Amino acid sequence: MTEVCVAFPALSAIEEGFEVFVVTDASGTFNKTTRDAAWFRMQAAGVQLMSWFGAACELHRDWRNDIEGLATLFSNHLPSYRCLINSYNHGKAAADT
Known part of the structure; x- marks a missing residue:
């Protein structure tokens, strides 16, 4: 409680x-x-x-260290964040081609 x-x-x-x-x-x-x-x-x-989201981001500090790990955690718990990551990955793949 x-x-x-x-x-x-x-x-x-x-x-x-x-x-x-x-x-x-x-x-x-x-x-x-x-x-x-x-x-x-x-x-x-x-x-x-x-919030737990703020705590996780603050503990993570620097996205360059582990983009995949924290993004996966957020994607598994936040459907809207999953859409953001999918959009990011799609844009990144298009830029790489």
């Missing part, structure tokens, strides 16, 4: 002086009101909220 299993350790880590990031779409709770209250509480304490 976001308001317990995420908020408590995040707030404790902030209290200990750590910089804390919470991946908001990696946990859930009963309803939107409860979720938002937990997010607002953490954010007010200094926790930085982000």
Whole structure:
């Protein structure tokens, strides 16, 4: 539960002086009101909220290192991203000919 299993350790880590990031779409709770209250509480304490997509891109840092790996991960989980990669690959293949 976001308001317990995420908020408590995040707030404790902030209290200990750590910089804390919470991946908001990696946990859930009963309803939107409860979720938002937990997010607002953490954010007010200094926790930085982000999505799994943002976290993955930030950890990856440089697309030149591994275009295929991260693109495959995104394509497997995001149909719209799969369309983008297919378009990129099609354009790249046409340019190579």
